[in-house]
Amino acid sequence: MSANALLLTPLHARHGAAGARLVPFAGWEMPVQYVGVMDEHRAVRDDAGVFDVSHMGQVRSSGPQALEFLQRLTSNDVSAIPVGGAQYGLLCSEDGGVLDDLFTYRIADDIYLTVTNAGNHPQDYARFAEVSEGFDVDVLDAASGTAMLAVQGPNARALLGSLSTDALPERMQAKTISVAGVEVFAAGTGYTGEDGLELLVRNEGALELWDAVVTAGAVPCGLGARDTLRLEACFHLYGNDLNTDRNPIEAGLGWACKEATGFIGSEAIAGFRANGTAQRLVAFSMTGDGIARSGNEVVGGGVVSSGTFSPTLEVGIGMAYLPTEASSVGTEFEIDVRGKQRPAVVRDKPLYRKAAPSV
Amino acid sequence: MSEASYPEDLLYHQEHDWVRFDADGETALFGITWYAQDALGEVVFYDAPEVGVTLVKDESYAEIESVKAVSDVFAPMSGEVVEVNSSISDEPGVINDDPYGEGWLVKVRLTSVEEKEALMDSAAYTEMLG
Numbered sequence: 410m411s412a413n414a415l416l417l418t419p420l421h422a423r424h425g426a427a428g429a430r431l432v433p434f435a436g437w438e439m440p441v442q443y444v445g446v447m448d449e450h451r452a453v454r455d456d457a458g459v460f461d462v463s464h465m466g467q468v469r470s471s472g473p474q475a476l477e478f479l480q481r482l483t484s485n486d487v488s489a490i491p492v493g494g495a496q497y498g499l500l501c502s503e504d505g506g507v508l509d510d511l512f513t514y515r516i517a518d519d520i521y522l523t524v525t526n527a528g529n530h531p532q533d534y535a536r537f538a539e540v541s542e543g544f545d546v547d548v549l550d551a552a553s554g555t556a557m558l559a560v561q562g563p564n565a566r567a568l569l570g571s572l573s574t575d576a577l578p579e580r581m582q583a584k585t586i587s588v589a590g591v592e593v594f595a596a597g598t599g600y601t602g603e604d605g606l607e608l609l610v611r612n613e614g615a616l617e618l619w620d621a622v623v624t625a626g627a628v629p630c631g632l633g634a635r636d637t638l639r640l641e642a643c644f645h646l647y648g649n650d651l652n653t654d655r656n657p658i659e660a661g662l663g664w665a666c667k668e669a670t671g672f673i674g675s676e677a678i679a680g681f682r683a684n685g686t687a688q689r690l691v692a693f694s695m696t697g698d699g700i701a702r703s704g705n706e707v708v709g710g711g712v713v714s715s716g717t718f719s720p721t722l723e724v725g726i727g728m729a730y731l732p733t734e735a736s737s738v739g740t741e742f743e744i745d746v747r748g749k750q751r752p753a754v755v756r757d758k759p760l761y762r763k764a765a766p767s768v
Numbered sequence: 769m770s771e772a773s774y775p776e777d778l779l780y781h782q783e784h785d786w787v788r789f790d791a792d793g794e795t796a797l798f799g800i801t802w803y804a805q806d807a808l809g810e811v812v813f814y815d816a817p818e819v820g821v822t823l824v825k826d827e828s829y830a831e832i833e834s835v836k837a838v839s840d841v842f843a844p845m846s847g848e849v850v851e852v853n854s855s856i857s858d859e860p861g862v863i864n865d866d867p868y869g870e871g872w873l874v875k876v877r878l879t880s881v882e883e884k885e886a887l888m889d890s891a892a893y894t895e896m897l898g
Contacts, residue, residue, distance in 0.1 A: 446835040447810050633809075633836050700813055700833050718812040718835045725813075747831070747838070749815075 418463035419556045419615040427629055435528035437464040440631040449634035450720040453601050457562035459627035460635055466530030466552035468537050471520040478544040479521055486667040490515040495581045495598055497665050499657055500533060501674030505681060506653040509533050510645060514583045514596055526647045556615035560627055561605030568625050569606060589621030602642025602761055637717050641761035643692050649703050650714040650728055659686035688730040692758045695725035699751035701744045708743040708750055721761050772802050775868055779884055780893035781844030797872040798844060803897055805867050809834040811860040816852045823847050823876060825883050845883045851875035
């Protein structure tokens with residue numbers, strides 16, 4: 410294998426057979442779309458879709474000091490995760506920059522599983538290993554043996570329920586269940602703003618699981634729809650909305666930082682929280698023509714971190730770092746979109762909120 | 769979406785644009801090919817030029833955006849824009865559904881008709897696509 414060969418998920422053959430358009434992403438060859446971003450997006454908003462997210466990484470931390478270790482390493486209060494619970498947190502540098510954003514699941518009293526972003530996973534694991542040396546904990550890189558499917562949408566739960574006799578985990582809960590005869594670690598989490606589950610499965614069971622979920626009616630969805638869905642829901646994308654030069658406070662992730670736990674970076678972040686930040690991440694929508702994209706500059710200061718066309722709202726949307734004094738909801742501003750000044754307005758987050766079920 | 773096709777009554781530019789000459793041979797419609805719209809995906813925005821703008825062969829005169837990407841549209845020949853397909857603003861997807869018909873982009877009064885010698889016919893364009 411050449412050094413720059415793309416990694417393939419266990420489901421790669423299925424994507425090719427389904428006519429997916431495959432693109433390089435974070436070192437993997439991944440489906441960006443099957444039939445079209447718009448249809449896939451709507452399938453998740455209206456029914457159920459399934460994403461191959463096997464490129465994401467996993468690190469297993471176990472041992473008597475697993476809690477103390479993760480408390481030091483990650484930004485949230487890990488002691489608040491019950492067995493079978495899930496929590497969002499950040500991996501930060503000493504100066505408070507964001508190295509990655511993570512989901513951590515507590516599998517047992519002293520066993521945790523942390524899901525990392527594909528592009529950050531090797532560095533993340535190296536950091537886990539380095540910091541673990543001061544604790545009585547074993548860290549294991551579980552990425553290569555693990556596939557991951559996200560089944561998302563208002564009908565995702567019913568669809569998976571039809572394939573399992575086990576009770577499904579509730580929102581922000583996780584447990585091992587059997588789906589279509591395949592053992593999976595199922596979590597009530599996702600990246601779409603819809604209800605749904607993420608299923609971690611050993612590589613050997615991935616094809617059988619995928620086939621069962623698709624046969625049951627889930628629409629295969631690519632990274633294109635994953636991005637439009639997450640941006641409508643205002644979930645951060647590492648590399649766009651978060652990076653080592655941005656701190657959690659300006660990114661609007663102060664809620665995921667519990668400085669009292671003494672995590673790496675907590676002192677710097679306490680300072681940002683106390684003193685405020687020069688910029689702040691906002692959600693916006695375009696008020697006229699044009700679609701802002703990541704990297705477009707805001708007239709008068711600031712930059713678009715993510716931008717796309719919203720299939721639900723049918724306008725350009727995005728997130729941008731704006732000067733704090735000009736970042737309140739309703740503020741109108743202009744974005745330099747390839748040389749044209751396009752008007753936009755700061756909106757409430759999220760840009761899309763799932764309607765409450767009627768009673 | 770439409771099926772792949774490259775009509776024989778059009779001429780083609782290597783940047784995946786087509787030209788359809790009017791009967792007088794002095795004006796023409798421009799658009800993007802099936803290949804171009806397929807590569808872009810579902811079109812959601814057409815940033816059209818103004819009527820009266822001068823187009824220069826091989827230079828960008830408009831932008832077309834899909835959900836994921838933005839693409840320049842190149843002039844296959846030089847001329848002056850005399851009409852813009854304004855119906856695309858309301859329904860950009862027509863570029864995907866009917867790239868050679870309802871999805872035309874601009875009508876142009878050609879200033880250098882001999883430039884057509886540098887364009888490809890359907891067979892040559894199809895061969896270029898491989």
